[in-house]
Amino acid sequence: MESATSAVCDFINKVPFYVKASVGAVVAGITIIVVHRKLKTKKRDVPRDTIILHQPWYGPYQMVPFALKVETYLRIMKIPYKLDVSDEKGPKGKYPWIEYNDQVIPDSSFIIKFLNKTFNVDLDKGLNPEQLAVAHGFRKMLEENTYWAIIMNRWYFESTAFKKVGLPWILSPLIPYFKRGLLKTTYNHGIGRHSHDEINEIMKEDLNAVSKFLGKKRFLLGDEPCQADCAVFGQL
Numbered sequence: 001m002e003s004a005t006s007a008v009c010d011f012i013n014k015v016p017f018y019v020k021a022s023v024g025a026v027v028a029g030i031t032i033i034v035v036h037r038k039l040k041t042k043k044r045d046v047p048r049d050t051i052i053l054h055q056p057w058y059g060p061y062q063m064v065p066f067a068l069k070v071e072t073y074l075r076i077m078k079i080p081y082k083l084d085v086s087d088e089k090g091p092k093g094k095y096p097w098i099e100y101n102d103q104v105i106p107d108s109s110f111i112i113k114f115l116n117k118t119f120n121v122d123l124d125k126g127l128n129p130e131q132l133a134v135a136h137g138f139r140k141m142l143e144e145n146t147y148w149a150i151i152m153n154r155w156y157f158e159s160t161a162f163k164k165v166g167l168p169w170i171l172s173p174l175i176p177y178f179k180r181g182l183l184k185t186t187y188n189h190g191i192g193r194h195s196h197d198e199i200n201e202i203m204k205e206d207l208n209a210v211s212k213f214l215g216k217k218r219f220l221l222g223d224e225p226c227q228a229d230c231a232v233f234g235q236l
């Protein structure tokens with residue numbers, strides 16, 4: 001037993017200092033992240049019967065379109081909610097997500113379905129099947145296509161979003177890493193394969209379609225807002 005212990009000690013002594021230091025740093029880093037997450041989860045005091053809407057930050061510039069869509073819906077339907085901006089991603093790794101009592105629901109569209117069921121509301125209840133189909137088409141266009149063109153402009157080409165969300169200057173060396181990650185995501189989506197001009201053309205075509213369809217109407221489908229209007233407002 002003693003010889004086994006001394007063999008282990010010998011092995012550790014032979015390991016170069018930089019390897020020991022790197023292993024130590026990784027272990028310390030992981031410990032800090034795990035402890036930080038545990039503390040964050042523990043200290044959250046979730047009130048009963050209130051929707052908690054999670055998004056990464058809140059400020060004069062709303063940079064999380066899908067969270068703004070949900071918040072707009074909550075406000076229109078007068079459902080009480082609280083914002084949580086503690087930067088904790090939901091179970092699907094994205095924002096927004098909500099908590100309601102013991103339930104956790106990620107994804108803006110599933111959140112709205114949950115709100116409709118739980119609070120017995122539905123902003124689309126006056127729409128006929130044809131209107132519902134049109135609203136669905138516009139929402140999908142904005143969320144699955146226009147959104148990415150806007151993201152590329154805000155965070156990649158023009159990079160205006162970093163300033164608007166108040167990124168501390170000390171973190172600015174991380175911007176190229178963020179951009180590289182974004183380019184990988186958008187390349188896989190497809191839009192990241194286009195030039196800046198082409199992406200702007202794609203965006204303009206979508207916005208033009210919304211503008212033409214809106215015309216002089218107050219909302220997408222008339223005088224009253226529907227669920228897709230929350231998506232339009234969130235994205236634009």
Ligand SMILES: N[C@@H](CCC(=O)N[C@@H](CS)C(=O)NCC(=O)O)C(=O)O
Pocket residue numbers: 063064065066067093094095096106107108109
């Ligand atoms: N389909 C989702 C999309 C949510 C989404 O893309 N959220 C973005 C912010 S607007 C996000 O969390 N991005 C961070 C990431 O992908 O890591 C929804 O409707 O909620």
